[in-house]
Amino acid sequence: MYPKFLLLACIFSFMMTGCVGKVEIDDLALVMAVGLDKGENGAIKVTTQIVRPADARGQTGAPAGQTGDPIWSATAEGDTIFEAIRNLATFSSRRVFWAHNYAIVINEDLAREGIADIIDFFSRNQQLRMRTWVLVTPDSASEVVSTLTGLEVIPGEAVDKLFRYTTISAKSPSTQMLDLQSAYLSDTSQPVLARVQLIKRGVSNKKPGQAGAYEQVDLAGAGVFRKDKLVGILKPEEVRGLLPFIEHVESGVVVLSCPGDAEKKMSIEIKNQSFHVEPSIRDGTPAFATSLVVYGSVVEAGCPFTLSDKKDVKKIEKEMEEKLKEEIELVVKKAQEEYKSDFLELGKVFQNRYPSESREIGNWEDVFPSTLVEVNANVTINDSSILYKPTKSGG
Amino acid sequence: MKVQITNGMFMALLINMVYAKAIGLTQGSMAREVGNDIWISTIFSTFQGILMIYLLVLIIRRLPNHDVFQHSEILAGKIFGKMVCLLVFIFFLGAFGTIMATFVYHIKDFFLPDAPILLVVVVPFILGVYAIHYGIEVIARMALVGVFSILSLNLLILLGSLSELDIRELLPVFEFGVGRTIWASRHHNTDWAMAFMMAAIILPIVKQQEKWGRAGVAGIVYGGLFIVLWPILEVGVLSAEVTAQYIVSCMQMARSAEIGYFIHRYEMIMIAFFAISILTQVMMTFLCASISIQRLFSLKDYRPVIIPVCLVLTGYSYWFVFDHQRAIKIIETYWVALSMGIAIGLLLLLYILGFIFKKKVKANNKKHPSFR
Numbered sequence: 186m187y188p189k190f191l192l193l194a195c196i197f198s199f200m201m202t203g204c205v206g207k208v209e210i211d212d213l214a215l216v217m218a219v220g221l222d223k224g225e226n227g228a229i230k231v232t233t234q235i236v237r238p239a240d241a242r243g244q245t246g247a248p249a250g251q252t253g254d255p256i257w258s259a260t261a262e263g264d265t266i267f268e269a270i271r272n273l274a275t276f277s278s279r280r281v282f283w284a285h286n287y288a289i290v291i292n293e294d295l296a297r298e299g300i301a302d303i304i305d306f307f308s309r310n311q312q313l314r315m316r317t318w319v320l321v322t323p324d325s326a327s328e329v330v331s332t333l334t335g336l337e338v339i340p341g342e343a344v345d346k347l348f349r350y351t352t353i354s355a356k357s358p359s360t361q362m363l364d365l366q367s368a369y370l371s372d373t374s375q376p377v378l379a380r381v382q383l384i385k386r387g388v389s390n391k392k393p394g395q396a397g398a399y400e401q402v403d404l405a406g407a408g409v410f411r412k413d414k415l416v417g418i419l420k421p422e423e424v425r426g427l428l429p430f431i432e433h434v435e436s437g438v439v440v441l442s443c444p445g446d447a448e449k450k451m452s453i454e455i456k457n458q459s460f461h462v463e464p465s466i467r468d469g470t471p472a473f474a475t476s477l478v479v480y481g482s483v484v485e486a487g488c489p490f491t492l493s494d495k496k497d498v499k500k501i502e503k504e505m506e507e508k509l510k511e512e513i514e515l516v517v518k519k520a521q522e523e524y525k526s527d528f529l530e531l532g533k534v535f536q537n538r539y540p541s542e543s544r545e546i547g548n549w550e551d552v553f554p555s556t557l558v559e560v561n562a563n564v565t566i567n568d569s570s571i572l573y574k575p576t577k578s579g580g
Numbered sequence: 581m582k583v584q585i586t587n588g589m590f591m592a593l594l595i596n597m598v599y600a601k602a603i604g605l606t607q608g609s610m611a612r613e614v615g616n617d618i619w620i621s622t623i624f625s626t627f628q629g630i631l632m633i634y635l636l637v638l639i640i641r642r643l644p645n646h647d648v649f650q651h652s653e654i655l656a657g658k659i660f661g662k663m664v665c666l667l668v669f670i671f672f673l674g675a676f677g678t679i680m681a682t683f684v685y686h687i688k689d690f691f692l693p694d695a696p697i698l699l700v701v702v703v704p705f706i707l708g709v710y711a712i713h714y715g716i717e718v719i720a721r722m723a724l725v726g727v728f729s730i731l732s733l734n735l736l737i738l739l740g741s742l743s744e745l746d747i748r749e750l751l752p753v754f755e756f757g758v759g760r761t762i763w764a765s766r767h768h769n770t771d772w773a774m775a776f777m778m779a780a781i782i783l784p785i786v787k788q789q790e791k792w793g794r795a796g797v798a799g800i801v802y803g804g805l806f807i808v809l810w811p812i813l814e815v816g817v818l819s820a821e822v823t824a825q826y827i828v829s830c831m832q833m834a835r836s837a838e839i840g841y842f843i844h845r846y847e848m849i850m851i852a853f854f855a856i857s858i859l860t861q862v863m864m865t866f867l868c869a870s871i872s873i874q875r876l877f878s879l880k881d882y883r884p885v886i887i888p889v890c891l892v893l894t895g896y897s898y899w900f901v902f903d904h905q906r907a908i909k910i911i912e913t914y915w916v917a918l919s920m921g922i923a924i925g926l927l928l929l930l931y932i933l934g935f936i937f938k939k940k941v942k943a944n945n946k947k948h949p950s951f952r
Contacts, residue, residue, distance in 0.1 A: 206694030284845065308825070311690050314845070315818075315836035349841060363744070363818065363836055370821035537751035 211238075214279035217256065217341025220326030221303060222292040224262040224269075229295070229302075231269040232260040232327035233281065234341050255338045258331035266306045283312040287341040289319045289362070290326040290381070296408060296415035301369075304413065308366045315363040318348050320379045321408035321415060329383060334402040344402060348379070355428055355437040356421035357381070357404040364431075369413060373532025373549040376410040377431065380418065409519075411526040419516065426512035429460035429477060430529040439481070441504050443488035444497040452485040453505055456568060464535045466542060471535045472557040477509060482568035489575035498566055506562040513560045521554045531556065583785055587795035589720035590779070590786045593864060594633075594799030595806065596726040597775040600858035602803075603810040603830045604682040606767050609912050611814070611824035614756050614764040616749060618820065619811035625765035626804030629772035632927065633796040636776050639930050640783045641792070642941050648780035648930070649875040654944050655933040664926065665876035668777065669889075671922045672869040673896055674915055675774045679861045680704070680897035681907045685828050686851065686858075690835070697901060705894040707859060708866040709886055716782060719863045726860045729853035730806050736850055737813060740837025745816040766916050768807075772800070773923035774861070780927070781868050827904060866890050 214235045224230035235257045259277060263269030273281055289307060291300060307313050322329050330340075337343040348359045357379040368376040384403040407419040407427060419427060428434045436455055443449040457480040465472050483490060492498055520529050532553060536543040546552050585593075602622075610618040643651055648668065653661025684700045692700070711719055754761055779796060786792060814823045814833055823829045831847070838844035867882070870889045874882035900907055934941060 205696070205699060206692045311693065311835075315832065316838060316844070363822075366825075367819035367822050370825065371819070534748070537748055540752035540755045 208280060208282075212279055213282040214257075214277050216281060216283050216286045217339050218288040218290060218330045218344060219283075219286060220290045220292070220328075220330035221266070221295055222326045223295045223298070228262045228264055229266055229269055230260060230262045230327065231266060231273065232258060232330045233270075233273060234258050234330045234339075235277075235279075235281075236285075236339055236341075256331070256333075256340060258327075260327055266302060283310060284314065286313060286317055287345040289317055290329045291319070291321050291378075292326040293321050293323050293408065293415055293418075295326075296321050296378075296410075299413045300410075300415075301413040304366055304369050307362055313362070315361065315366070317362045318344065318379065319360055319362055319365050320344075320381050322381050322383075323405075324383045329381060329402060332383060332400055332402060334400075340402070344381070347402065347404065354404060355425045355434060356406065357424055358407050358428060358431060360407075368410075368528070368530075371533065373527055373536060373543075373553075374530045375412070375526040375528045377419075377427065377528035378408045378410070379404070380406045380408050409524050409526055409528050411524065416526055417519070417524040419519065423512065423516055423519070425509075426514075426516035427529070429458065429475075429513070430462070430516075430531075434458050434460075438484070439505055439508060441501055441508070443486070443490065444500040446488050449487035451483060451487055451490060451501070453481040453501070453566060454484045456480050456482045462531065462534050464531075464538045466539065467557060470556060471531075471539075471543075471546065471552060472559070473531055473534070474559045475513065475561065477513065477560075477562045479505070479509065479562065479564045480568075481505065481564060481566045482570055483566060484570055486576065489577040490569075491573070491575045492566070492569045502564045502566055505564045505566075509564065510560050510562045513562070517558045517560065521556070521558070525550070525554050527553045531558070583715055583717055584787050585717060585720045585782070585785060586787055587791045589717075589724060590782070590792075591795050591799035591802065592723035592727045593720055593782070593860070594775045594779065594796065595730065595803040596723045596857045596860035597778050597864055598629075598771045598803045599730055599806060600854060600861055601678055601682045601774075602768060602771040602807045604686060604828050605678070605908070605911060606771055607811050607814055608823060608826055608829040609767045609908070610764045610811070611820050611829065612912075613767075614761050615824070616751075616815045616820035617753065617755060617761045617764070618823070619750065619808055619815060620753060620761050621765040622768055622808045622811050623804070624762050625768035625772060626800060626808070628765065628769055629775070629800045629804065630797050632772065632776050632924070633779060633800050634793060635927055635931060636779055636783070637793045637796050639927060639934060640780065641789065642934050643944055644789050645784055646944075647782075647784050647871075647875075648926070649872065651930055651934075654940060655930065655937050662876055665872045667922050667926065668781070669869055669872040669876065671773075671777055671919060672865050672872065673893055674918050675777075676862075676865045676869070676893040677897050677900035677907070678770070678911050678915060679774075679858065679865060681901050681911065682828075683858050683862070684897075684901040685904070686831060686854070689828065690831050690847070691851065697898065701894055701898045701901070704859060704862045705890055708862045709890050711859075711863045712867045712870060712886060712890075713883060716785065716867060719860060719867065722856065722863075723860045726856040729856040733850050733853035734806055734809055736839075736846065736853075737833060737837055738809065739839045740844075740846070741813050741817045741833060743838075744836070745813065747816060749816045749819055750812065766920060767912065770911075770916055770919040773919045774865070775800070775803070776927075777923050778864050778868050781871055827908060866893065869893055 216233045217236050218234040220232035222230040237255055237257050259273055261269050261272035263272050270281060291303060332340060334340045334343050358377060360378045365376050368374045381402050382405040383400040385400050406421045407424055408415050409417040409419060425437055439453045440450055441453060443451055459478045461476050463474045520526060532549040607618055610621050614621055643654060649661055649665050652664035683704060684697060687700050688695060783792060810830055814829055818832060826832045834847040834850050870882040870886050873885045873889050
């Protein structure tokens with residue numbers, strides 16, 4: 186009996202070494218967002234937004250930890266990202282932990298020089314999630330990461346929710362590490378990343394007169410890449426033409442002139458949208474016919490308007506079709522002529538339908554700028570929210 | 581009384597024996613060859629697995645009370661029988677390297693990067709030795725739990741990835757041609773080979789031999805269905821290029837999964853489900869290797885050789901997993917040749933020998949009538 190017990194005790198004591206490599210939660214510096222800028226002399230500057238658990242608890246982030254700041258931002262430089270992060274350890278009292286990171290913010294100057302090392306580092310790191318948002322910014326990424334923004338206590342969480350819940354604005358694509366990595370590795374597609382910038386939008390509650398007193402992170406279009414280099418920017422108003430190509434669009438607002446009065450405006454909310462790209466081969470060259478089908482709702486009218494006036498409805502449907510078509514054509518033109526970058530994933534669509542032909546046509550990068558892309562839009566306005574009659578003065 | 585397991589347990593063992601490595605390492609290997617056609621390669625391989633298990637059942641049914649070693653001895657003599665014992669041991673030695681690569685790279689690369697390899701290798705050794713000491717019935721019961729774990733794991737990954745699934749990524753089919761897609765299935769065939777080599781040893785102890793064929797085919801079909809979900813999701817969510825980048829592509833899926841906005845980072849739960857399946861693989865490999873050595877030395881029981889056999893397997897696996905690049909190279913090249921050579925070669929040889937020495941089979945069946 187005794188030797189058996191001893192043997193079991195030995196085995197279990199060995200198996201209880203599950204504690205190897207354990208790190209207590211209060212030994213971890215939980216990174217909520219990371220900013221990457223160009224450092225000095227070709228170095229890379231890494232800024233981490235690290236949560237202060239004592240000051241970030243509860244709904245309001247009440248200053249239990251006595252400092253009042255829910256985050257601690259720290260920056261370090263190195264010749265590589267890994268070295269910069271290791272340099273953070275020289276003054277961080279806790280071990281940097283990436284598993285809860287919400288966003289990777291890359292400065293545009295750095296992105297223009299190439300982000301291959303960034304893609305490699307963050308896709309190689311076993312702690313980081315592939316659903317982490319990846320953004321570019323014209324501002325210092327360090328500033329973006331250390332700015333308190335949004336309603337959340339933790340700014341990284343605010344950026345996360347900016348992308349999760351504000352798909353209705355359609356001002357930026359929602360790009361995650363997963364999308365960036367797969368576009369970068371693709372033979373045909375090129376990466377496109379969400380773009381944010383700091384804008385003085387916040388209004389101080391203590392001094393309401395000082396409108397725009399402090400900076401907030403604002404969705405500001407998209408950054409277009411060729412291979413790993415940033416080659417151009419799409420403005421926020423141009424992003425709506427891009428989104429149907431790369432993600433499912435839930436909503437959006439189109440501002441149109443009133444049918445009878447060009448001075449007055451009305452807003453149509455996109456309620457349902459479907460987009461289809463049909464590839465074909467014309468004279469041995471790839472061609473695409475895109476069709477956008479939109480169902481809209483009148484959510485605001487600066488002029489008396491009712492859906493029962495079929496003539497007016499037809500007019501605004503036509504106007505909206507033209508507008509949406511123009512937006513898509515503009516993005517296609519930019520992709521083909523200005524940036525020569527297939528961030529619209531047209532190459533993938535063609536390859537899927539014509540695999541053998543796509544191998545024969547050669548390098549897609551060379552073919553893409555000369556492909557024919559036809560754009561069609563079909564808008565139906567079938568909803569006027571809760572109003573039935575037009576809003577007009579009874580006098 | 582001779583230990584027997586039910587047909588359900590046999591099916592569960594087949595499913596567990598193939599699942600872990602097939603979703604862990606195999607899909608990445610196939611993606612490096614045929615891109616987004618990995619799911620078609622997986623289906624092809626499942627069909628080949630069905631054919632092989634059917635052939636195996638035909639072979640074992642000739643002498644239903646005898647395993648593959650005894651078959652060899654009866655058909656072609658003692659020396660041939662011993663050679664088969666050695667070949668089967670080599671097969672399971674090689675198989676154990678690939679199983680431990682799956683286990684160690686899951687645990688160490690994603691959860692315990694600071695843990696020494698030795699620890700991650702020794703823990704399954706202890707569990708495996710402990711389990712096979714109590715025999716196949718214990719492992720077979722655990723395999724039944726393993727099937728529910730596999731179902732749960734599949735359900736969790738499905739729920740967490742479906743929102744990101746882009747079905748267009750599965751197109752075009754046969755991008756690299758039908759021939760290359762079938763050829764790529766050899767990687768997955770090595771997983772099925774582990775299952776039917778195991779079956780070649782344990783089939784005589786499965787009850788109701790008239791149901792062997794149906795249970796074997798059902799085990800392969802269900803196993804194939806559980807597995808094929810992964811390449812479909814990997815291609816549809818990650819893309820073939822990303823799947824090909826990683827050693828353990830399924831973990832890349834797992835760490836990207838989210839159920840709604842609030843349930844994410846649940847790969848620890850998934851790995852717990854996965855562990856039952858891979859530990860069943862470890863245990864069965866230990867058991868089959870021990871039985872082959874028992875038969876090699878004509879011992880009455882396999883228990884005396886458990887520790888030395890498992891030590892050899894564990895020592896080899898430590899060397900095997902030590903270098904990621906080397907391990908994957910072996911899995912994708914030498915292991916394919918070795919495992920296909922032994923598994924398919926042996927079965928075909930026994931099938932042919934069975935035809936040639938029909939009289940010996942009949943004489944043996946007269947001497948030792950089966951329980952049919």
